[in-house]
Structure formats: C-alpha cells, structure tokens
Amino acid sequence: MEVKVRFYGQFRLLVESGKITLHIDPPATLLDLINHLCQQYGDKMKRMLIREDTGKPRLKPEVHIAVKGKSWDFTSDLVALNEVLGENDREIEVFFIPPLQGGK
Amino acid sequence: MALVKELKAEKEDVWIPSVCNICYSNCTIRARRVDGVLVKIEGHPEAANAGGGGRICAKGQSGIMLLYDPNRVNYPLKRTNPEKGIGIDPGWQRISWDEALDTLAAKLKEARQKDPRSITLTFSAVDTLSFGFTAAWWMALNYFSNWWVSGAGPHCGNGEHAMAAILHGAIHTQVDYDHCNYLLMFGCGAGAGMYYNATASMRWIADAKVRGMKVVVLDPLLSTPAERADEWIPIKPGTDGYVALSMINLLVNEYNLYDAEHLKTHTNAPYLIKKNGKYMRDRETSKPLVWDAGEGKAKTYDDPTIKDFALTGTYGVDGETCCPGFQALKDHVKKYTPEGAASISGVPAGTIRRITKEFGEAARIGSSIEIEGHKLPHRPVGVLYFKGAQAHKHTLWTAMALSLLPEIVGAADTPGSLLGSNPRCLGYPETGLPRWEPIEGPDGLLIAGSWIGPPPSALSEVKVPENISLQEISPLSVLGTGQPFTLLDPAKYGLKYTPEVLLMTGCNVIMTHTEIPKVAEAIKRFPFVASLSLHLDEVTEFADLILPEASYLERYDLPQPPTLAGYHNSAILKEWLTSLRQPIVEPLYERKPRHEIIFHLLDKLDLWQDFAATYNMVAQLREPYLLDPNKRYTWTEILDLTLKSHFGEDHNLEWFKKNGVIKWKKKPEESYWKHFMKLRVPIYFEWFVDLRERTEEVLRQLTYGEELDFSDLQPLPDWGPCASHEEKRPGFDLYAFYYRVPTHTFSSTYNNAWLDDLGQIDPTVYNLVMNEDYGKKKGLKEGDWVWIESMYGGRTKGKLHLTQGVHPECLAIANCGGHWSKYLPIASQPEKGSCFEWLMKLDPKCVDWTVQNWDLCVKVKVDKA
Numbered sequence: 007m008e009v010k011v012r013f014y015g016q017f018r019l020l021v022e023s024g025k026i027t028l029h030i031d032p033p034a035t036l037l038d039l040i041n042h043l044c045q046q047y048g049d050k051m052k053r054m055l056i057r058e059d060t061g062k063p064r065l066k067p068e069v070h071i072a073v074k075g076k077s078w079d080f081t082s083d084l085v086a087l088n089e090v091l092g093e094n095d096r097e098i099e100v101f102f103i104p105p106l107q108g109g110k
Numbered sequence: 111m112a113l114v115k116e117l118k119a120e121k122e123d124v125w126i127p128s129v130c131n132i133c134y135s136n137c138t139i140r141a142r143r144v145d146g147v148l149v150k151i152e153g154h155p156e157a158a159n160a161g162g163g164g165r166i167c168a169k170g171q172s173g174i175m176l177l178y179d180p181n182r183v184n185y186p187l188k189r190t191n192p193e194k195g196i197g198i199d200p201g202w203q204r205i206s207w208d209e210a211l212d213t214l215a216a217k218l219k220e221a222r223q224k225d226p227r228s229i230t231l232t233f234s235a236v237d238t239l240s241f242g243f244t245a246a247w248w249m250a251l252n253y254f255s256n257w258w259v260s261g262a263g264p265h266c267g268n269g270e271h272a273m274a275a276i277l278h279g280a281i282h283t284q285v286d287y288d289h290c291n292y293l294l295m296f297g298c299g300a301g302a303g304m305y306y307n308a309t310a311s312m313r314w315i316a317d318a319k320v321r322g323m324k325v326v327v328l329d330p331l332l333s334t335p336a337e338r339a340d341e342w343i344p345i346k347p348g349t350d351g352y353v354a355l356s357m358i359n360l361l362v363n364e365y366n367l368y369d370a371e372h373l374k375t376h377t378n379a380p381y382l383i384k385k386n387g388k389y390m391r392d393r394e395t396s397k398p399l400v401w402d403a404g405e406g407k408a409k410t411y412d413d414p415t416i417k418d419f420a421l422t423g424t425y426g427v428d429g430e431t432c433c434p435g436f437q438a439l440k441d442h443v444k445k446y447t448p449e450g451a452a453s454i455s456g457v458p459a460g461t462i463r464r465i466t467k468e469f470g471e472a473a474r475i476g477s478s479i480e481i482e483g484h485k486l487p488h489r490p491v492g493v494l495y496f497k498g499a500q501a502h503k504h505t506l507w508t509a510m511a512l513s514l515l516p517e518i519v520g521a522a523d524t525p526g527s528l529l530g531s532n533p534r535c536l537g538y539p540e541t542g543l544p545r546w547e548p549i550e551g552p553d554g555l556l557i558a559g560s561w562i563g564p565p566p567s568a569l570s571e572v573k574v575p576e577n578i579s580l581q582e583i584s585p586l587s588v589l590g591t592g593q594p595f596t597l598l599d600p601a602k603y604g605l606k607y608t609p610e611v612l613l614m615t616g617c618n619v620i621m622t623h624t625e626i627p628k629v630a631e632a633i634k635r636f637p638f639v640a641s642l643s644l645h646l647d648e649v650t651e652f653a654d655l656i657l658p659e660a661s662y663l664e665r666y667d668l669p670q671p672p673t674l675a676g677y678h679n680s681a682i683l684k685e686w687l688t689s690l691r692q693p694i695v696e697p698l699y700e701r702k703p704r705h706e707i708i709f710h711l712l713d714k715l716d717l718w719q720d721f722a723a724t725y726n727m728v729a730q731l732r733e734p735y736l737l738d739p740n741k742r743y744t745w746t747e748i749l750d751l752t753l754k755s756h757f758g759e760d761h762n763l764e765w766f767k768k769n770g771v772i773k774w775k776k777k778p779e780e781s782y783w784k785h786f787m788k789l790r791v792p793i794y795f796e797w798f799v800d801l802r803e804r805t806e807e808v809l810r811q812l813t814y815g816e817e818l819d820f821s822d823l824q825p826l827p828d829w830g831p832c833a834s835h836e837e838k839r840p841g842f843d844l845y846a847f848y849y850r851v852p853t854h855t856f857s858s859t860y861n862n863a864w865l866d867d868l869g870q871i872d873p874t875v876y877n878l879v880m881n882e883d884y885g886k887k888k889g890l891k892e893g894d895w896v897w898i899e900s901m902y903g904g905r906t907k908g909k910l911h912l913t914q915g916v917h918p919e920c921l922a923i924a925n926c927g928g929h930w931s932k933y934l935p936i937a938s939q940p941e942k943g944s945c946f947e948w949l950m951k952l953d954p955k956c957v958d959w960t961v962q963n964w965d966l967c968v969k970v971k972v973d974k975a
Contacts, residue, residue, distance in 0.1 A: 014720060015253040018226075057569065067564030067571060072723070075732040080569060081549040081557070101723050104254060104563075 007032040008097045009039060015104040016068075020050060036071065036078065036087040039100060055102075072101040121145060127154055127770020129669050129691040130162070131662035132169040132176070133855040134236050135308040136669045137162025138689040138771055139170060148174055148663060148694045153309065156771045160687040163310035167303045169855060172864040176644070177663045177695070181861060181933060183643050184699030186210035187656040194634050194652050196620075196627065197930060202646070202656065207700065210657055211707070215714035217611050217638045218251065222715070225607035227255040230578060230593075230636070234260040236855055237616030239704060240668045241562075242729035242752070243745075247708045250720035256578050256609075259589045260617030261856055264624060264947070265848075268961040269500040269509030272586040275565050277513055277791045278523060279548035279558040279783075280530030281588070282306055284682045285492035286781070287314035287323070289479065289526035292472035292491045294465070295327045295335060296350045296512055297498015302334035303852030305496060306531060307682075324472075326465055328353065328457065329498055330845070331879060331922045332915030334852050343465070344917040347847045347967040349455035350499040351508035352829040354515050355446035357466040361518060362440050367470030369520025370421055372487065376784055377517065377793045378555065379436035380419035381411055382427060387799045387825055389553065390432045398553050398796075401425045401434065411554055411790075435794030439514075442826045454829070456917065473519035481525055481778050486785050490526030492516060498849060501966035503832040505958040506586070510795065510827035517793055523784035529682045533558065534783040538686075538774055540758045544730050548789055552797075556789040562588055568797035572804045574811055576606060580962070583808060583818065585801075587962040594623065594952050597632035602814055612636040615659075615704065620649040621857045621926045621945050624964060625904065628952040642704055645861060646933035658701045660693075665703035667691040668749055683781050685773045688756070690749070690766035705745035718742055731755045795825045817954040833955065837901045837969035844884070846898060846921045846970040848946040851875050857926035857945075860937035869942075876943040877911035879922040880972075885912040888972070895975040900949035900968045907975055908944040921970060 012025045028042060044052040057066045057080070065071070065087075067080040078087060092098035123144050130137045130151070138161030142150040151173050153165035162170070176182075186209070191201035221228045229252040233244065248254045259266070267282065274280045284300075284307065285293055293315075299305045301315030315338075319325060327336040328345045336342040345353065361367045373379035380400040382390035389398040390408070397410040404417020408427045421436040433441075448459035448466075472491045479488035495512045502508060521527035537545040546560035551567045558565035570585035578597060579590025596603040612633060623629045633639065633652045640655040650656060669691055697703065712718050719739040725748070726736050735755035737743060743751075750763035757772055766772070779786045802823035809815030822830075834845055853869045854860060869875035878896065885891065894910045898921065906928060916922050927943015936942070949968050950956065956965045 012719075012723060014724060015249055016255065018253060057571075064569075067567075067569050070727060072727045075726065075736050077727055080564070081559070101727065103249070103724055103727055 007034060007092065007095065009034070009091065010097065010099045011039070011043070011102065012099060013102045017054065017102050017104075020047060020054060033090045033093060036073070036089050036091060036100075039091065040087065068104055070103045072103060073098065126692065126694050127689065128694060129662070129667070129689050130166060130170045130173065131237070131669065131691070132173055132859065133308055135162070135306060137166055137170055137309045138687065139166055140770070141663070141694040143694055146695060148177055150174075154689070154771060156773070157687055157689065159684050160307070160310055161689055161771070163313040165309055165313065167309045167312070167852065168868055169303070169853070169859065169865060170309065172859070172862050173661075173663055175862045175864045176661055177698070179645075179861060179863070181645060181935060182701075183646050183656055183658045183933075184701060185658055186700065188213070189654045196630050196648075196651065198651060199932070200651060200653065207702070210655060211710050211714065213655055214613075214640050214657070215711055217640070218613070218711065219715055221610035222251070224610060226252045227577070228607045228610040230256040230258055230609060230612050232258040232260060232612065232614040232617045232619055234617035234856075234858070236858055240729070242725050243667075243705060245728045246721045246725035247712065249724040250712060250717040251715075255576075258579065258593045258619060260619045261622040264501070264591070264950075264964045264966060265497060265622055265856060266589055267496050267500060268587045268589060268963045269505035269958070270496055271588045272506070272566050272961050273509045273513040274530060275558040275561060276556075276567070276795075277517060278528070278530030279533030279556050281561065282531055283494065283528050284311070284531045285494060286526050286529050286683060287311075287318040288683055289488065290318060290490045290492050291323050291526065292469055293318075293323060293325045294469060294491075294493045294515075295325065295329075295339070296354070296493070296495035297329055297500070298494045298496040299333070299335055299850050299852070300494050301325075301338065304334075304850050305494070324468070330847060330917040330920045331849055331874075332913070333849060343457055343461060346454070346456045346917060346919060347845045348502040348832040348835060348965075349451075349829075350495065351504065351511045351827065352446065352451045352454045353457055353462060354508070354511035355443050355827065355829060356448045356451035356462055357469070357515055358439070358511065358518060359443040359446045360448065360463060360466040361470050362436075363444060365467060365470055367467075367473070367475065368518045369473070369475045369487075369489070372520030372522075373421055373436055373518065373793065374419040376522070376790055378411075378553070378790050378796070379421055379439075379793050380434045381553075381794065381796070382408065382425065382432040383435050383438050383794060383796070384430055384432045387796070389796055390427050390430065393428070399427060435796070438794055439518075439826060446829070456919075469515075470519060473521055475519060479525050481782070484778050484782075484785070486778070486782055487520055487524045488526050489519060489521035489524050491519065491521045492528045494528075497966075498847075500963060501848070503956070503958055503965040504822055504828075504830045505963035506822050506960040507827040507829060509961070511829075514793055514827070517791070522791070524782055529781060531682050532780070534780045535686065536777065536780060538757050538772075541756060543732065543756045547783070548787065550789055554790045556791050568800070570801065572801065572808050574808055575603070578605065578609065583805065584959055584962045586960055589962070591623070591957070591962045591964065594629050594632040595954065597635045598628065604813070609636050610638065612639045614639065614641040614643075614649060614653070616642070618647050618649045618857045618926075620652075621929070621947060624947055624950040624956070625902075625952040626945070626947050629947075642707060646931060647857070648929060648931050651931065657707055658699070659707070660697040660701040660703045662691060663694045664697040664701060665691070665693055665705070666746055666749055668752060683776060685776050687771060687773045689771045690753075690763075692767055703745070709745065713742070729755075798823045798825050818959045819955075820959055822958065822960050832965050832967055834901065834965075834967045834969045839901070841971035842901050842969040843919070844880075844921045844970050844972060845919055845967050846900070846923060846946070846949060847967040849922050849924055851924045854925045857929070860927060860929055860942060861934040863936060866936050866942070873911040873913075874922070875924055876909070876927055876941060878908040878944060879911050879913060879916045879924075881916050881918040881920070882912035882914060884918055885910065890972070890974065896972045897975050898944070898949065898970045898972055900951075900970050902949065902951035902953075902968060904949045904951070906944045906948035909941060921972065
C-alpha cells in the first residue's frame with residue numbers, strides 16, 4: 007500500500023520536503039506508520055510524536071494526525087492507534103499537523 | 111396614486127440575517143437594506159436565547175457608522191516616507207490591487223525561503239473570522255509559529271482562560287443564570303455589554319435579578335456592572351486574590367460551608383499529598399492514593415471498593431506522613447484571615463465575613479434539582495472574574511483563588527453554578543458535528559477537549575522558546591505576549607531566524623500591548639510591514655503597505671463553528687446556535703474581504719494544499735465534504751461544504767443565507783457534563799510542582815532565564831503584592847488602573863461617530879475617574895486637565911471626572927482612548943480619552959510568566975496641566 011505522508015507546521019522543520027511516500031504492507035495500522043517514521047527519522051521524530059512518561063505511551067499534545075476526515079491526538083493512547091489504514095485502498099494520505107484547535 | 115404604489119413596490123426593502131463583529135461576542139443580527147443602503151441593525155429574533163438574546167447593544171447598532179465611515183481606508187496604499195515613527199506621516203500613495211498583492215507575495219516568498227517563522231502575523235480577539243480559516247492560512251504561511259494577538263496579556267484573560275480549561279474544560283466561564291441566586295463578580299463586565307455573550311448576558315442577568323438573584327461586585331470602580339448590582343464593594347487593585355483566599359479560609363475552617371460530596375466525587379480533594387507536595391502514589395500502578403475512611407486504609411483513587419473518601423486528617427502510608435489535598439488546602443489558607451485581607455484590600459473584615467456567609471449559605475449545599483428527568487445537585491451561586499481582577503503581577507494565584515471559591519462549595523458545572531462555556535458539544539443531532547468533550551488525563555483529571563493549541567494539563571510540555579512570543583515556556587497561557595522583548599533583542603532571546611515580515615490583520619498592537627515607544631521600536635525591527643486595515647490607525651503608521659479590508663458587513667464568514675472559542679455566542683443553556691455572517695452590501699470602493707486577499711496570496715505562493723489540509727482538520731469536515739487539496743475553492747464554496755458537513759445536505763449555504771440561524775437543543779449532558787462523565791478536577795494543583803521543575807530545567811538553558819519568574823507555579827495559591835503596592839515615593843499616591851466600558855471595544859471603535867456621541871454622555875468613558883475627596887484635597891476640580899506620571903516614568907494627559915464612585919486611592923482610565931492618528935479625526939480629538947499603555951514599562955518583572963499576563967496597575971502622581 008502506498009502511503010503519502012504530509013507534514014505541516016513545525017514538522018516541516020524536521021522533514022524538509024513536507025511530504026514523503028512510503029510503501030507499507032497491508033493491513034497497516036497508524037501505529038505501524040508511526041513506528042516506521044520513528045525508524046526512518048530517528049529519535050528526533052520520536053520525541054516530536056510520542057510521550058512515554060505518562061504511564062502509557064501516547065501522542066504528544068503537539069501532534070494531530072488526520073486520515074480521511076478522522077483524526078487522532080494526545081487523547082488517544084498508542085493502543086488506540088491500531089486502526090487499520092485504508093483497508094481497501096491502494097493509496098492513502100496521512101496528515102501530521104500541530105493541534106491548532108481540537109475537538110473529536 | 112397607482113404610480114406611487116408601483117414605485118414603492120419596486121423599492122428594495124429587505125432584512126438580511128447576519129452576525130455582528132463590533133466585538134468578539136458574535137451576536138446574531140438582522141440588517142435592513144433599503145435600495146442598497148444599510149439603514150438599520152437589530153438583534154435577530156430567532157436568536158432569542160443565545161447569539162445576542164434576540165437583541166443588540168449600542169455598539170452593534172453602530173455598525174452602520176463603521177460601514178459608511180468616510181475615514182475608512184478604501185484603496186491599496188504604499189508608503190513613500192522611509193522614516194517610521196510615532197506621529198510620522200507615512201506619505202501614503204494609492205496603488206493598484208495587483209501591485210499591492212504582487213509586492214506582498216514577493217516579500218512573503220522571500221521570507222519563507224529564509225524561514226517561514228520569519229513571518230509574524232497579528233490578530234485581534236475582536237476580529238472573529240472563522241478560526242478554521244485563520245488557523246489554516248497561518249499554518250500555510252508561517253507554520254502557525256509566530257503570531258501576536260493584539261491585547262493578549264494586557265487586555266485578554268490568560269489566567270481565567272487557564273483556570274477555565276483546568277477546572278471546567280472550557281476557554282472561559284459563565285453562570286447558569288436561570289438557576290443562580292447569588293453572583294459575585296470581581297473586576298468583570300458581565301451583564302453590562304462586556305465580557306462574553308455581551309448582549310445576551312445583559313438580559314440573562316437582568317432577568318435573573320428580577321427573579322431574585324443577588325449580585326455583589328468587588329471593583330475599585332463603580333463600573334457599569336457595579337451600578338446595576340445589589341452591592342458595590344470598593345477594593346484596591348490587585349488584592350482580589352487575598353479576599354478570595356480569606357473567603358475560602360472562612361468557608362472551610364470557620365463556617366464549615368463546603369460540599370464534601372462534590373469534593374470527594376468530582377475533585378482531587380481526597381488524593382493524599384506527601385510532605386514534598388506531590389501525590390502519594392501506589393507502588394505498583396503509580397496511581398494517586400486516597401484514604402478510605404470506611405476501611406481505614408489507603409487505596410488508589412479509582413478503587414471501586416472505597417467506602418468513604420477521607421477529606422481531612424493525616425495518615426501514614428508506606429512510612430510517610432501524608433494528608434488529603436483538601437486538608438492541605440485548609441491548612442494553607444488559615445493564614446489568610448479577613449482582618450489580613452481588610453488591611454491589604456481595604457474591604458472591611460465584617461463585609462468579607464458577611465458576603466462569605468451569604469455566598470456559602472446561598473450555595474444550598476446538599477440540595478438537588480430535577481432538570482429534564484435528571485436529579486442534579488443545585489448550587490445556585492457563581493463567581494465571575496476577568497481582567498480587572500487578574501491583570502496583576504500574580505495573575506495565576508488570583509485566578510486559582512477566585513476559581514476555587516465556587517469549586518469548594520460544589521458550584522461548578524451543575525445547575526445554578528459556574529459553568530464552562532462550552533466544554534462539551536455532542537453535535538447537531540443529524541450529523542454529530544461539531545463535537546468535542548473533555549477527556550481523562552493523567553491521574554483521572556480532566557483535560558479540555560478543545561482549546562486553541564494544546565490545552566493546559568499535566569501533559570503540557572515546556573520548551574526552549576523558538577517563537578517570538580516566548581509562549582512555549584508558558585504552556586498555561588493561551589496567548590503569548592513576549593513579542594516586544596524578543597524583537598528588540600533577538601540575539602539575547604536566541605532567535606534562530608531574523609524577523610522579516612509583519613503581516614497585520616485587525617489589530618492596533620501599538621495601543622494595546624505595553625510601553626508604547628518600545629512596542630513601536632519593536633515593530634520597526636521588521637524590514638517589511640503590511641496591514642489589512644479598516645482604518646489608518648496608529649499601528650499603520652509603521653506599515654509599508656496597506657490593503658483595504660471589507661468590514662464584517664461586507665463579507666461572508668462563519669464565526670462560530672467549529673471552534674470552542676468561536677462558540678462564545680452559543681448559550682450556556684437550552685440551545686446551541688450557529689449563524690452565518692453574510693454581506694449586507696457588496697464591498698464598497700476597492701475594499702476586499704480578507705478571505706479573498708489571503709486566497710490570492712496562497713495562489714501566488716502555491717500554498718493552497720497546506721491550507722486545505724489544515725482547514726479540513728480544524729473545521730471538522732467529513733466525507734464527502736472534505737476539501738480536495740488539489741482543487742482551488744472560493745470562500746463561499748468552502749462555507750457551503752462546512753455547513754453541509756456539520757448540518758446535513760439540506761442546510762447548505764443557500765439555506766443559511768435565507769434563514770441565517772440554525773439552533774438545536776442543548777442537553778443537560780452538555781451543560782452539566784460533570785454529572786454524566788467520570789472526570790475529576792484539581793483543588794490541589796499537584797502537577798504545577800512538576801511543571802515548575804520542568805520549567806526551571808528549561809530556564810537554566812536560557813541566557814535570559816533568570817529574568818522570568820515562575821515561582822508562582824505551586825499547588826495552592828498565595829497572595830503577593832504588585833510593584834505598585836510597594837511604590838512608596840512621595841507623590842505617587844494613586845493606583846492607576848485600566849477598565850473597560852460598554853461604549854467601546856478596546857481601541858477599535860473610537861472613530862465611530864455614534865459611539866462617540868454615546869461616550870460623551872457618560873463621564874467615565876473619556877475622562878480620568880478620580881475620587882472627589884482626593885480631588886478636593888489636591889485642589890483639583892471636575893474638568894481639570896492633568897498630567898499623569900507613572901512610577902515607571904511614562905506620562906499621559908487627561909481630563910478629570912470627580913466622583914464618589916471610585917476607590918479613594920485610585921485613578922481609573924477607560925479602554926484605549928487617546929488616539930493620535932490624523933486619519934482618525936474623531937478619535938484623535940484631544941478630549942477622547944487616554945491610553946493606559948503610556949504608563950506601562952516593557953520589563954519582564956511586569957509579567958506573570960506562568961500565564962504571560964501583564965500587571966496593569968501602576969502608582970501615579972497627578973499634576974494639573
């Protein structure tokens with residue numbers, strides 16, 4: 007499955023191109039994608055995305071992830087990110103955006 | 111006769127529904143247009159409960175004068191005079207829109223190539239465009255990094271907003287006026303055409319008073335809300351927190367008037383606190399422990415077997431002595447006696463005792479009420495506070511104390527009490543959108559479900575600041591206010607980029623931040639300044655380019671959804687409301703709506719995709735109404751998709767243009783969410799201990815770290831003096847403070863001819879308000895012109911109004927008068943008020959850095975001019 011990942015806001019300072027394309031074997035979850043990004047961009051990406059000092063790992067308050075109109079933020083622990091990305095899609099876009107204003 | 115009838119029939123005479131924007135309350139209006147001319151604005155009758163309560167204030171009616179003000183800027187202009195300074199004419203020259211947009215796009219492109227953060231965007235809280243739109247173009251242009259909200263810190267409510275988030279899951283609070291019987295207000299304009307829900311709350315409070323609600327106002331000034339109250343209690347500026355702490359002390363230690371059941375069920379009052387100020391935690395799970403008085407042992411706070419949460423006493427757990435948070439509060443406030451409060455605040459101890467008893471008894475602790483089949487605790491008391499109380503050196507402590515006062519009697523998010531506005535929205539029934547609700551954070555404590563950026567919580571991060579506002583180091587603040595510091599000395603503050611472009615929209619930061627000459631100098635540091643403007647005001651003296659903006663009466667917008675912040679105008683009870691802002695007339699002259707200007711820029715900078723992706727998220731668009739990032743839309747097309755996404759296919763833009771307003775029932779589960787969700791709030795702010803430790807760790811990395819004081823980050827509030835309380839030099843014997851009047855909105859309305867007429871009727875609008883006994887003692891009389899010299903050296907001039915309606919030790923200065931731009935011929939007349947900011951000092955010591963709030967009271971000496 008082709009996953010186009012677009013980064014907005016301060017994520018662009020880390021991933022300068024703003025968008026990357028990954029190939030992940032389906033069925034892939036959002037957590038798989040996050041792990042993939044952490045491997046590719048190292049500790050700095052992990053520090054931008056994940057907070058591990060709160061009992062259970064969760065997205066950081068500075069992160070908002072959107073896929074097809076659904077979104078996840080720090081209110082979701084990482085287990086909740088086991089949602090399968092685009093089960094029937096060959097191509098999907100995932101957006102990483104700082105949380106300007108929330109609401110789920 | 112027949113001919114006359116025919117002509118009348120052809121005459122256009124229509125009422126158009128829309129939304130006001132003369133202040134930030136977003137009241138729903140309808141406007142009468144006759145033959146293409148706006149002739150009347152009034153409240154929309156369909157918005158009877160919210161959105162203005164079916165009425166509109168004098169400011170709202172005066173929108174006509176904004177639309178047709180002959181001093182509006184109507185054409186793009188460029189600067190010809192390279193010299194910039196206060197009072198220096200820019201030498202404006204008219205240019206075409208093409209030249210203006212090309213110039214601005216080129217400057218922005220150049221800046222973005224260096225670093226998008228080199229662009230700073232200013233904004234005003236008054237300027238209520240769709241937050242989705244604003245957030246999206248800011249994200250596209252500068253990564254939502256550097257922004258400067260006019261009035262933030264000096265005039266906004268960073269302390270109240272933080273407490274509203276932490277205790278109520280909202281951005282501000284209101285009172286359940288339908289059921290409240292006793293309202294205390296500290297330095298707040300509710301019910302008098304100010305504060306939130308400006309027009310609707312006038313009616314809510316008036317109706318509640320007819321029903322029997324007692325209103326007591328503590329304020330140095332007999333302000334408009336105080337005039338209407340049952341009782342006005344003059345208080346010295348900056349001492350509200352002391353009075354609140356002494357009231358808490360009386361309630362919990364003397365009168366035994368606190369809601370134990372509420373504290374046990376809905377707060378962290380039973381959590382055990384160790385001597386180091388932190389929770390006693392379970393060794394295995396790390397969860398906070400409580401003491402089960404039923405079984406005489408410690409258990410985790412969420413243990414279902416707990417028989418009775420202990421609120422008082424001391425206990426030994428794992429070899430350590432600890433006590434419940436409530437006991438810690440009781441012990442902590444003992445030193446705040448009414449007599450001590452009287453000596454600091456000037457409010458007699460007997461008065462403090464009386465109003466505390468009235469407040470505690472009016473809370474009817476233990477009573478309940480049935481609302482739509484739900485039996486809920488009935489706590490009919492509220493405490494509202496805003497700028498007057500919190501614009502002081504120890505903002506956070508004051509906000510904590512004033513927020514705890516209702517919390518300990520259980521008057522929080524329950525019928526009759528203080529309510530978050532609006533923490534929980536389950537959405538329009540057909541779609542479930544927009545939707546947000548508080549969630550459970552660490553240790554079972556609430557985190558606001560919607561906020562501007564990450565809401566303050568135990569998860570809040572502290573970072574080395576990279577933005578010019580320095581906000582990253584103060585996560586409790588909703589709006590950063592450090593801009594002039596960093597702009598004047600970027601090397602000291604470690605900026606990794608050079609500020610290149612300032613793009614201003616809807617604000618006048620020169621008159622609404624702090625020490626005017628320094629703020630002016632800070633703005634001059636930007637090599638290029640552009641402004642989307644309604645008028646050529648004081649800040650535009652520093653602009654290189656002016657783009658004439660359409661007013662709210664000449665454009666489309668959706669000011670309420672999807673943000674919590676934008677839901678100001680929804681009622682706290684009964685119903686939700688969304689209304690469409692639409693043009694009453696097409697933009698006059700060459701004015702353009704902001705959306706059109708920004709979309710031109712996004713096109714030129716190839717940033718449309720970034721805009722669309724952010725808008726989809728912030729505006730909560732859902733399939734099939736998501737914006738396609740590869741497609742270009744008009745603003746009305748985006749509005750159509752947004753409305754359909756939230757309210758269903760039938761409620762499209764055309765429907766809203768005709769009907770204006772959509773309403774749906776607000777459920778008890780939304781207004782009184784506390785009883786339908788298992789979340790607790792702190793009465794002991796334990797996570798502030800950790801936040802302070804993390805903040806100090808960051809401060810040690812900064813060359814300027816020692817200048818920023820975060821010592822107020824502690825789990826329970828204290829009281830501390832402002833610099834003005836410690837100024838003892840001869841002659842400096844008056845506390846000057848800033849207050850708001852219902853006649854004007856910050857600095858933005860002073861050139862409005864109708865409001866100017868109205869302002870001249872009320873002697874507290876344009877004059878310096880001084881106690882007449884003080885005036886007589888100094889040989890001053892009504893109408894005298896005086897010079898005011900601040901303890902910091904700043905000076906301004908004004909005309910005196912002598913009255914008994916102000917504290918004898920105070921001098922009150924209204925809003926942001928004293929304009930000087932020659933392009934504002936009404937506002938710049940000499941008798942149109944004074945600007946408080948001339949008295950301020952750009953000094954880190956004048957800021958409460960925990961919430962980035964400025965201290966707005968200074969000692970002054972007054973001399974006849």
